[in-house]
Amino acid sequence: MAGTKKAGDNAVRVLIVRGSFASLGGAERELLQLIRATSERWNLGVASLDFTEDASALLEGVRPKMHLPSQPFIWPTGALSEVTASSSRRAQKAWEHVDIPWEDYDAVHLSVGKGTLEILPQIPPHLPVHYHCLEPPRWLYEDVLHRRVDGTPKRPLWLTRTLFTVQRRRDRAYVKRLLQRPKASLSGNSLWIQQRIEAIYGLPSDDGKTNGQPPKRDSNGRPLEATHVMHVVExxxxxxxxxxxxxxxxxxxxxxxxxxxxxxxxxxxxxxxxxxxxxxxxxxxxxxxxxxxxxxxxxxxxxxxxxxxxxxxxxxxxxxxxxxxxxxxxxxxxxxxxxxxxxxxxxxxxxxxxxxxxxxxxxxxxxxxxxxxxxxxxxxxxxxxxxxxxxxxxxxxxxxxxxxxxxxxxxxxxxxxxxxxxxxxxxx
CATH class of the missing domain: 3.40.50.2000 (Glycogen Phosphorylase B;)
Incomplete structure (x- = not known):
């Protein structure tokens, strides 16, 4: 089973990155499950701007190397912060001050969420980066999260689209930056999300791709297509x-x-x-x-x-x-x-x-x-x-x-x- 292989000198050295673990929803729990399972297989580090005590408890005693801000990161709130994308801007600044010894890692695994892609400017260009885009952020590209339980809009949908204009631009810009990197890869968590990645970001999708199959690459090693890595249960x-x-x-x-x-x-x-x-x-x-x-x-x-x-x-x-x-x-x-x-x-x-x-x-x-x-x-x-x-x-x-x-x-x-x-x- 996973985790039985002991990490040693030849083990892959992986840094797992997620901007925030605060909500502890399905995505965070699934990532914590992966951390527990790979703690003895990989030489593992975790970087986050917001790693909570509740998240730490769910590691069940596993203690990877942690790379966190020296002071707690406070996420901006309110309509103005949405319009100006201040969470994204502050996250990018905050990552500049998180001490990460990049020479200790062979690969970086990014988990989609607020504040994650903002670490990209700090990652050395030679490191492979895998971005697990469980879904292109639905609050930016769809209206399903902006409706009440009965389907009525929480605010006029045109206003919602306007509020998130700058955030959408920044999200697409970060993904474009990722795709320019040699050894990068962009995966959904299903063939469906692989197709959504094509629709949102323009990266081609091959429906014949199997789970975990790496992308085709150009002569510089940059990805030419999206892929998918599916979720699992413990x-x-x-x-x-x-x-x-x-x-x-x-x-x-x-x-x-x-x-x-x-x-x-x-x-x-x-x-x-x-x-x-x-x-x-x-x-x-x-x-x-x-x-x-x-x-x-x-x-x-x-x-x-x-x-x-x-x-x-x-x-x-x-x-x-x-x-x-x-x-x-x-x-x-x-x-x-x-x-x-x-x-x-x-x-x-x-x-x-x-x-x-x-x-x-x-x-x-x-x-x-x-x-x-x-x-x-x-x-x-x-x-x-x-x-x-x-x-x-x-x-x-x-x-x-x-x-x-x-x-x-x-x-x-x-x-x-x-x-x-x-x-x-x-x-x-």
């Missing part, structure tokens, strides 16, 4: 059978409805929570949501559930053990997320062994199309959603889907797969 955290600890963890969470589906992700328009509630109308199933959200949005989704006679339960933050218990008891894992970049939730459902019922869009198509372990369903086809909820109750079909899903995840979406893909990016 296999030990998704057991096939419930442990005693998992059964005990059920006692620590709110009382669950008799029959329910689970959706994972913040209550929001982009995660499609509103449509998930609507799809459950007249099914007798409740919705259990995990992933937080504003009090206002959670109240709105509970109220919409009451209007449709669908029970909605928004969970507090759960331990990994409690999350497994919750998912294992569900009829299915469900998501109506809009053009989801990768689609980790069906992978987690397959690992546990429950049906994955996902909207037929974006990264879900990439992760689910190769395996019969659930359904991809058109967003507004309520008849198909209701039929899928009934099918997911069938014991024989559930067993078939579970038997197909778990081996598929183990083969394609574990840490060993991701680490080997990244090592190819660093060295080829």
């Amino acid at each position: 296999w030990k955290h998704w057991p096939k059978r419930a442990s005693k600890e998992e059964k005990s963890a059920l006692q620590s969470i709110p009382k669950l409805p008799g029959q329910y589906i689970v959706t994972v992700g913040q209550v929001s328009f982009v995660k499609g929570t509103w449509e998930t509630v609507k799809s459950l109308e007249k099914t007798g199933l409740a919705l259990v949501q995990v992933g937080g959200g504003s009090d206002e949005d959670k109240a709105a989704i509970v109220a919409e559930g009451k209007r449709l006679d669908v029970e909605v339960l928004c969970m507090p933050r759960l331990s990994q053990t409690a999350l497994c218990a919750l998912i294992r008891g569900a009829r299915a894992m469900v998501s109506h997320a809009r053009l989801e970049p990768f689609g980790l939730t069906p992978i987690e459902a397959m690992a546990i062994g429950i049906p994955a019922l996902m909207v037929d869009e974006g990264g879900f198509q990439c992760t689910m199309s190769p395996v019969d372990s659930g359904r991809l369903i058109a967003r507004n086809d309520m008849g198909e959603w209701k039929a899928a909820y009934l099918d997911a109750k069938d014991p024989e079909l559930r067993k078939k889907w579970a038997d197909n899903g778990r081996p598929y995840v183990e083969k394609n979406f574990t840490l060993d797969v991701q680490i080997k893909a990244l090592e190819r990016m660093f060295t080829e």
Whole structure:
């Protein structure tokens, strides 16, 4: 398994960079998972402008070399900072004062997020740089993050587009700078995002690219195309059978409805929570949501559930053990997320062994199309959603889907797969 190979004199020396770990969402947690897994395989360093105590706790005792500002970095806030891109400008200045011994590293792995690309001017030109663009920043290029949970705009969309004009220019300028570097590579986290990189940044996308396949390069070693390196799960955290600890963890969470589906992700328009509630109308199933959200949005989704006679339960933050218990008891894992970049939730459902019922869009198509372990369903086809909820109750079909899903995840979406893909990016 990943991490069993001990780092030594010949181990690749990698600096992992992320501007901020403060939000501790899926991207940050996935990166911390990678750091834990590679701590004994790579000679590893981590650079960040904002590495929180909560992030440190999730390293579970792993202690890579840390390169941080001498004083806590304060991110600018407010409309003026958005208009002037002051967060980006200050981040670029802050990186100038972070002490990084570049001679100690063979490659740099950049994780998309605010303040990450701003380190580029500091990286020596001879070092390979891999930019893992999990998605071109959606708040800059799409409107899905600028809508309330019911889809209404938070402000006029023309105003939103205007507010982010300077930030879009800076983002594209940094990516252009990256692509001029020899030994650079730019990856999405799915074939879908590889295609989005072409649409946003103009870097060609070859749909025949496989996971972790390095890009074609010009005579100077610069990338001629986008690639993708997919997300993975930490296999030990998704057991096939419930442990005693998992059964005990059920006692620590709110009382669950008799029959329910689970959706994972913040209550929001982009995660499609509103449509998930609507799809459950007249099914007798409740919705259990995990992933937080504003009090206002959670109240709105509970109220919409009451209007449709669908029970909605928004969970507090759960331990990994409690999350497994919750998912294992569900009829299915469900998501109506809009053009989801990768689609980790069906992978987690397959690992546990429950049906994955996902909207037929974006990264879900990439992760689910190769395996019969659930359904991809058109967003507004309520008849198909209701039929899928009934099918997911069938014991024989559930067993078939579970038997197909778990081996598929183990083969394609574990840490060993991701680490080997990244090592190819660093060295080829």
